[in-house]
Amino acid sequence: MTAAAPPADGLPVASQREVRSYARRTMLDHRGPLSLSLLLHALACVAALVTPQLLGRIVENAAHGAVAVTPVAFAICAAVILQAVLTRFARSASLRLGETVxxxxxxxxxxxxxxLPTHTVERAGTGELVTRTTRDVDVLAFTVQRAVPDTLVAGTTVVLTIGAVCLTDPLLVLPCLVAVPVLWLSTRWYLRRARAGYLHANASYAQINDHLSETVAGARTVEALRLQRRRQQRTDTDIAASYAAERHTLNLRSIYLPIADTGYILPVAATLVIGGLMYIEGMVGLAAVTAATLYVQMVIGPVDTLLFWMDELQVGGASLARVLGVRNAAGPASPGAGPASATGTAPEEGVELRGVHFSYRDGKDNLRGIDLHVPPGERLAVVGPSGAGKSTLGRLIAGIDDPGRGTITLGGVPLTELSASELRRDVILVTQEYHVFRGSLADNLLIARPDASASDLERALRAVDAWEWVSALGLDHEVGSGAAELSPARAQQLALARLVLRDPPVVVFDEATALLDPHTARTLERSLTGLLNGTVISIAHRLHTAHDADRVVVMEDGLIVQSGTHDDLVERGGTYAELWKSWHG
Structure with a gap:
């Protein structure tokens, strides 16, 4: 079963087939509660169908001069009370089922x-993920909580009511068929256009969120470069596109709903007229005509409900397709490996790259035939001028991107054959980006290793030179959004302390200490590499990292041009010696 083609935002949207398959599977998984809900709704509907029959008998008896209202009135009251009780429990069962689903x-x-793979998140953008996580899930929640139960009730009522008309007199079903062509043709026309329209509308919301979040995050840059007018024009363009998308779906509803409203009013008039003629001709009884007319009148409410929720179901279906699309982007679910509970050990065969090529766009290779073997436990520094491909190499080793050609193995196993949980357990890319979670300082550390003791936390914090300020605040000090804010340098130290606790088999550093001053950064890097048991690969933007490494790899224009120890490369001359001379003065 394949997903629909990924849209421009980079995240796929589930196909109609997948959405229907999910709906069927959900009904099968919850068939017990679903059957109970439908049974209660059916019984409530049957109780409601008693009243028209009794009213029809009153009318016919009155026409013949025989009126006995009291017993029938008590029966009608009993039916109404029973219907109310059953409806209450039916709705409760429907809502519980909806909340569970x-x-x-x-x-x-x-x-x-x-x-989700990191490269997928980066390609999709913040706005798309935020929209799917918030608006699409909220729309889907409203659909499941309100639209689906009401639609089930209305559908059950319509079927049973038409069945009641058949039992009353099959001839009186004929006037009801007047609405079928009108409703069928108009609904078919609407459904063929609605899904694409609502998917486009939802995508337009993602575009607005993406550009707004980008503007807010770069507000200082926008102000410094005087880009306010350009950003405002871009926002106006996004809003105009969203308005056009919403107007398109509104036009669809404006055409469909009036036609549908006319369609379900026609049977009432037809039943009165045709039923009256049949009664005059002696083909049906007065009680049957009265009951059938009341039944058709009863159908108007449920049909109106179906038409009302038809639009919401299309919106919810589009949101469900977008939510299920995330599953296709993530790939098959695999149980998480969970945080490591013991120190890492480097894979026996280390990390090896063979003939690796990679490009961000066609026709331009950022890496060209990289061959590299990193033995277990080695401290490797990767240096080179800006744009040489150092960070790209680090991303490939961390499994964030896949090579276009060639293979990358960890312990002899290609990275592409490792599950996301295995890859994240064994290889960690550490950049200058960080996140402080809402909770205590201890909570922020224990997410890396829940079984860590207090002494383990202290050791990790001392390793990153953070113990002094953490002990002053206390490990139970609340930090994160809505609580105490940490400075960027302290937040980065906290992130690095998590790394010490986790101690994965392979660590790739890429500007991990960029927010710290050079002296502190060098001291911290030395401390980290001494504490970590696995392989350490450092994308060295500061050459003191290369000086302290076991081996240095020099890159230029996507190629490895030199490899050796710091002293050897300085003596040998060439690119590294020039970089060192420029750095060291």
Whole structure:
């Protein structure tokens, strides 16, 4: 089963087939509660169908001069009370089922989002992920909580009411068929256009979110370069596109709903007229005509509900397709490996790259035939001028991007054959980006290793020169969004302390200490490499890192041009010696 082609935002959208398959699977998984809900709704509908029959008998008896209202009135009251009680329990059962289904979908969605490959997240952009996580899930919640139960009730009522008309007199079903061509043709026309329209509308919201978040994040740059007017024009363009998309779906509804409204009013008039003629001709009884007319009148409400929620179901279906699309982007779910509970050990065969090529766009290779073997436990520094491909190499080793050609193995196993959980357990890329979670300082550390003791936390914090300020605040000090804010340098130290606790088999550093002053950064890097048991690969933007490494690899224009120890490369001359001379003066 394949997904729909990925849109421009980089995240796929589930196909209609996948959405229907998910709906069928969900019904099968919850067939017990679903059957109970439908049964209660059916019984409530049957109780409601008693009243028209009794009213029809009153009318016919009155026409013949025989009126006995009291017993029938008591029967009608009993039917109405029974209907109210059954409806109450039916709605309760429907809402419980809806909440259960929604909870399952939300949990799966969160698992899938967390399992997304990093390059997929980067390509999709903040706006797209935020929109799917917030607006699409909220729309889907409203659909599951309100639209789906009401649609089930309305559908059950329509079927049973038409069945009641057949039992009353099959001839009186004929006037009801007047609406079928009108409703069928108009609904078919609407459904063929609605899904694409709502998908486009949802994507336009993602575009607005993406550009707004970009503007807010770069507000100082926008102000410094006087880009306010350009950013405002871009926002105006996004809003105009969203307005056009919403107007398109509004036009669809403006055409469909009036036609549909006319379609479900026609049977009432037809039943009265044709039923009256049949009664005059002696083909049906007065009680049957009265009951059938009341039944058709009863159908108007459920049909109106179906038409009302038809639009919401299309919106919800589009949101479900976008939510399920995240599953296709994440790939098959695999149980998380969980945080490491013991120190890491380097794979026996180390990291090896063979004939690796990579390009961000066609026709331009950023890496060209890289061959590199990093033995277990080696401290390797990768240096070179800006644009040489150092960070790209680090991303490939960390498994964030896949090589266009060639292979990268970890312990003899290609990275492409490792699950996301295995890869994240064994290889960690550390950059200058960091995140402080809402909670205590201890909570922020224990997410790396939940079984860590207090002494383990202290050791990790001392390793990154953070113990002094952490002990002053206390490990139970609340930090993160809405609590105490940490400075960028302290937040980066906290992130590096997590790394010490995790101690993965392979660590790739890429400007991991960029927010610290050079002296502190060098001291910290030496401390980290001494504490970590696995392989350490450092993308060295500061050459003191290369000086302290076991081996240095020099890159130029996507190629490895030199490899050796610091002293050897300085004596040998060439690119590294020039870089060192320029750096060291």
């Amino acid at each position: 929604l909870a399952d979908l939300r949990e799966e969605f969160v698992r899938r989002v967390l399992a």
